[in-house]
Amino acid sequence: GQNIDQPTEMTATEGAIVQINCTYQTSGFNGLFWYQQHAGEAPTFLSYNVLDGLEEKGRFSSFLSRSKGYSYLLLKELQMKDSASYLCAVRDPFYDYKLSFGAGTTVTVRA
Amino acid sequence: SAVISQKPSRDICQRGTSLTIQCQVDSQVTMMFWYRQQPGQSLTLIATANQGSEATYESGFVIDKFPISRPNLTFSTLTVSNMSPEDSSIYLCSVVLAGGFGELFFGEGSRLTVL
Numbered sequence: 001g002q003n004i005d006q007p008t009e010m011t012a013t014e015g016a017i018v019q020i021n022c023t024y025q026t027s028g029f030n031g032l033f034w035y036q037q038h039a040g041e042a043p044t045f046l047s048y049n050v051l052d053g054l055e056e057k058g059r060f061s062s063f064l065s066r067s068k069g070y071s072y073l074l075l076k077e078l079q080m081k082d083s084a085s086y087l088c089a090v091r092d093p094f095y096d097y098k099l100s101f102g103a104g105t106t107v108t109v110r111a
Numbered sequence: 112s113a114v115i116s117q118k119p120s121r122d123i124c125q126r127g128t129s130l131t132i133q134c135q136v137d138s139q140v141t142m143m144f145w146y147r148q149q150p151g152q153s154l155t156l157i158a159t160a161n162q163g164s165e166a167t168y169e170s171g172f173v174i175d176k177f178p179i180s181r182p183n184l185t186f187s188t189l190t191v192s193n194m195s196p197e198d199s200s201i202y203l204c205s206v207v208l209a210g211g212f213g214e215l216f217f218g219e220g221s222r223l224t225v226l
């Protein structure tokens with residue numbers, strides 16, 4: 001199975017930067033996804049990494065190191081609307097489209 | 112992306128009853144899944160909905176409790192049978208669209224409360 005760990009909660013100030021770490025232990029690897037979920041809403045896709053390195057998409061960036069079983073999501077220039085839960089998910093290497101999710105990190109942005 | 116319509120969006124149900132949730136997608140779909148998200152928890156995969164055949168269930172989930180149909184590529188139903196308060200949860204339909212790199216898109220969810 002998949003073991004995916006991420007911090008439970010993080011708090012940051014508007015305009016600041018926050019880095020959400022995710023570590024995974026799996027029998028294989030076929031891609032890592034980050035999702036954002038606002039309270040009471042469905043998760044929305046943020047980023048995808050399958051090769052090592054940094055993927056940048058506007059204020060959000062995601063990094064992957066396969067050898068370390070490690071990823072992070074970097075949120076820059078934080079805005080109040082970024083307050084949400086951020087979910088790390090790993091794709092099953094033996095079943096391409098099935099994702100296993102971490103417990104999620106709740107980010108609270110304060111003025 | 113796609114429009115993924117789920118209904119009902121929410122319901123309050125009595126113990127022992129069953130409820131069927133529908134999911135309709137407006138785009139070409141490769142895969143469809145049903146997830147559960149219990150209060151304050153992350154997402155747990157219930158099953159993969161297979162077109163025209165029995166769903167593939169994850170450990171801890173069985174067909175008698177969560178029967179699933181998928182009569183065509185873009186429509187699926189999940190029934191929560193003989194409900195108990197422990198079934199109070201958000202149930203989410205999710206899809207992989209044709210032409211993407213396998214990212215999941217989610218419906219808005221169906222929030223069930225069992226009394």
